[in-house]
Amino acid sequence: MTFDFAQNHFELFQLPILFALDNKQLDAQYRALQAEWHPDRFASGSDAERRLSLQASTQVNEAWQTLRSPVARARYLLALQGVDTQEETNTAMPMDFLMNQMIWREHIAEGKASQNVERLEELNSELREEMGALESELAQQLDVAQDFAAAALSVRKLRFMEKLDQEIGDAIESVLF
Amino acid sequence: MALLQISEPGMSAAPHQHRLAVGIDLGTTNSLVATVRSGSTACLPDSEGRTLLPSVVHYSASGVDAVGHKAQARQNADPANTIVSVKRFMGRGLKDIGDLATPYRFVEEPGMLKLHTAAGIKSPVEVSADILRTLKDRAEASLGGELVGAVITVPAYFDDAQRQATKDAAKLAGLNVLRLLNEPTAAAIAYGLDNGAEGTYVIYDLGGGTFDVSVLELTRGVFEVKATSGDSQLGGDDFDHRIHCWVLEQAGLSQLNAHDTRLLLTRAREAKEALTDHDVTHIAATLSDGQAIDVEFTVAQFQQLTAHLVQKTLTPVKKALRDAKITAADVNGVVLVGGATRMPHVRQAVETLFGQTPLTNLDPDKVVALGAAMQADVLAGNKGEDDWLLLDVIPLSLGLETMGDLVEKVIPRNSTIPTARAQEFTTFKDGQTAMAIHVLQGEREMVRDCRSLARFELRGIPPMVAGAARIRVTFQVDADGLLSVSAREMSSGIEASIAVKPSYGLGDDEIGRMLIDSMKHANDDMTQRKLAEARVDALSLLQATQNALALDGDLVDAEERAVIDAVLANLQQKMAADDADAIRITAEKLNEVTATFAARRMDAAVKRGLAGHKIGDL
Structure with a gap:
């Protein structure tokens, strides 16, 4: 063997x-x-x-x-190319993305405070949609354009969004259970 | 490269020689042993034809007096020495078991409690081993030979300490443990194979003392657990306890002695069972002081008293569905397991949640043992090529303590096992040579809310400046769901590597012995990995050096260049050979001889960066 x-x-x-x-x-x-x-x-x-x-x-x-996992797969592909996604070190995100993050966070906090599971589920599917769009971009960046710097930025963005996804999940659980 | 080649001389069994293996359901209330014989699976009965062995052990001054029915018959007369529901104490401390009414005298021990008996102080592991030994003897007498091994079932929601305790009990009973198998998974095998089931199934397993729920995907011979959840301190016993408290209230009684507590708990259990088929029953008992109790107890009263317990099972069910990313409507079937699912209001609650009648065509008491026997038959090597594949998960997240009493998750719950994950840490003080590692299990953020599995200290870290040491802690969860942790310092040539099996209440000498043992084993499989890692590290250093020389070769003089080239050639040579240490030492050497070059490059880069800027711009 x-x-x-x-x-x-x-x-x-x-x-x-x-x-x-x-x-x-x-x-x-x-x-x-x-x-x-x-x-x-x-x-x-x-x-x-x-x-x-x-x-x-x-x-x-x-x-x-x-x-x-799309994020893990992208990160792994980049690592195979010798590209570090710098998720811990590179925190320079585009301003509009950061603004958007803040809005997401506010929405989640509101949904949690009002114990509105339906609203949280809605946010969750909206977020999943945005993540899906970013994953399509990743496919383009990695498989077609081979623009690894852009792909690394997409991975960093997805990492932020995964955290949001986790937060929504935790919020739903804290309301439900 | 890191190609592992192992060839083994014929280890497999001689053809057509059936190897005797059993499945054991070590239950809170009852235990069973089952086996596969000439293609059919059956529970093995005792000499009187009974398959259920009450999980009860009676101790006398001379040792084990009786196990099973005989022990059960002694429990009213000698409650303190008759141990029932010992499974609730496995891997548990006194603070874990709460205010459960029991007639026992406990001994507080670090990690796991112990019990005072006439035969001396007994740990739950020893009591469980006495039950397992009885089943082993029964199986060997019935099958006419020695067992090659056994599959022992555990609640899916058992944590590492509870699993380890169960495995230890089996070893103590002289059993070769082929696998610890999750009870709902065992039930799924028995149900799925019996009915050719395909699709998404939920196993709802309410036993005597534990509640489990698992979501499985069944496809052509593959049993894939998607998520599991539960409550390892909730079961039929709690329903008895509620009735017991109600009777006390009705009779205007407060604290009872051990004998009366046991008597009333027994009457409570009988009443609960009677209400499965009747609308009303009587609870009658005469206490040791002569007081007579006789009360009427109705289904409506029972359901009202225990509605919150039934509700309590639904939360883990919903959690498991969420973790499996499905809804109740996606479920093809719900299989009920465990004697406590006979209660009509439990069935009703499940039916309401899923909108379908639960499946009960297998005996809920036997289905787990039958599934375990089928798996034991496969693991013992009695099946051919067309056997099934079981992919199970870990029920609770595993993590490490970090700064501020927080837990950092290393392996999330519902990860498919076996699995391993490594995490890197660094020192926070100059010259720090030791680091404490605290392993925890649970979903909560704070250390105090999770179960502590092990604490150990990694010593012998070479003194370095703060943040320079790289300590990699690796968690490995095997197919039994048992964890081992190893840690080593990565950045230095010297490797400190240890492996610890987290367990309950280990003494220092035990840990010492385990460390020595694990070092021996770890060395075997680490040699290959060490070599692969040394090559990868060396390769990146080699490439970095070559790139730097190509870009800034003018920064080194001819003499320096000759030294670097010689070491580069030497490193390439070492990488082709199989000595990891030699690779590391040579890579270190390359680091040394390029240090001046690296410093000059840094200076040059800084100068380039500053060129064209005035001081005021910076």
Whole structure:
């Protein structure tokens, strides 16, 4: 049994190194790989076999989680190109984007204060729509234009929006539960 | 490159030789053992034909006096030495169990409580092991041979300490644990395989002491858990407890002795069971002081008394649906598991929430054990190529304590296992050589609201300026849902690497032993990883140096250039070989010989940046 830990995630799933992704193919490959490497397959195996299967199965899960999330996938593609998305260090965001963030935050705070789950759900789907639009831009930036600096900015923007998404989710939970 | 090649001499079982494996449902109220024999799955009965083993152990001065029915028969006469519902104490401290009415004398211990019995102080792990041993003996007598292993089920919502305690109990009972399997997942296997189910299913599992809910996606031989939630301190026992309190109130009684508490709890359970098929029942008992209790108890009263408990189960259900990103309408079927789902108002609440009649065609007491037996059969290697695949998740987020008593999540809940995640930390004082690491489990932001799994100290960090050390902490969750944590310092040539199995109430010497053990194992698989990482790091340094030389080669003189080129060549050579340390040392050397060059480049860059600007502009 051999598992090539040096392969990148796309190679592991036998997918083209692109942002555009066939989710069905990803899931089918994921299941095929887990069917081969999951620790349940080696429960009666030797220590070495069990250890390798744990590492391989962990790697398959990690790769799957990275590829199925648009932000993580974009970040990973950029890393393959040697481009750091600078999500922790580069905080210079365009002014209109920051203004928009503030408005989002106000809306979420209002929805939370008034315990309005419907409003929060509405905000959530609006946000998801905006994120979807940004993801389409990413596909263009990464797969067509290969403008990695622009793509890195899109990733930073999506990171902000993911935080908003998380906040809305937390707000809904705090009202519901 | 980092290609792991392991070839094993024939480890697989001889063909057609059936390996004896069982599934064990270690329940709060009852436990069962099941196995697959000639293609069919069944629970194994005791010599009197009973499959349910009450999870009750009676201790006397000479040790274990009885387990199961015999022990249950002793509980009214000797409540303090008859341990029931021990599962509620697994991996739990005194403060966790609250004001649950019990006749026991507890011993407060760090991490997990213990119990005073006639046979001495017993930990919940030991009591559970006594139950498991009884089931193991039953299985071996019935199957006529030694077991190669067992799958033990645990509530999906069990945290790391509770899982670890269960695994320890199985080991103590002499069982080889093939896997800890989540109870709702086990039920899904039994139900799904029996009915050829496909689509999205919810398993609602209300047991004696725990509540679990799991959302699964079933597609052609794949059981994929999408989300799980629950309450590890909520079950049928709580309904008994409510009735018990109501009876006390009706009879105008306050505190009872251990004997009377047990007696009334037993009568309460009987009343609850009677109300499944009847609208009214009587609760009658004679207390030790001769006082007689006889009250009428109706379904309406029962439902009113316990409505909040039923409601309490619906919150985790809604949470699981949200986490799985679906609504109740997307669910193809709801499977009820656990004896407590026999209560009509529980069924009604589930039906109302999902808008469909729940599925109850499998015995809710047996379905978990049956599913565990099926999985045990596969794990023991008795199935061919066409077996199924199980993808389960971790129920609670794992994190680390950071500044300000906050918890930073490292692995979010509902991540598919096995999984690993690394997080990097740095020192905050010059010359700091040790760092405390506190591992927590839970969803809350503050340390005090989460369960503490382990605390350990990483020592031997090479003294550096604040912020220079890079400590990578890696969380690995295995297929049992058990966590191990390792930490190491990355930036120096010297590597400090340890692995800790977080557990309840570990003594210092135990931790010491574990550290030594884990170092041994960690070394094996780390060699490959270390090599791969050393190569990646060296490659980026190599490329950076070559780029810099191409751009600013005029900043070094011929002599310096010769030294750098020699080290570059040496590094390339080392990267082709398999010695990670040699790669690191040579990379360090390259760093050293290019230090002056780097400083000159910095100066040059600053000068370029300033050129053309007046002081006033800056």
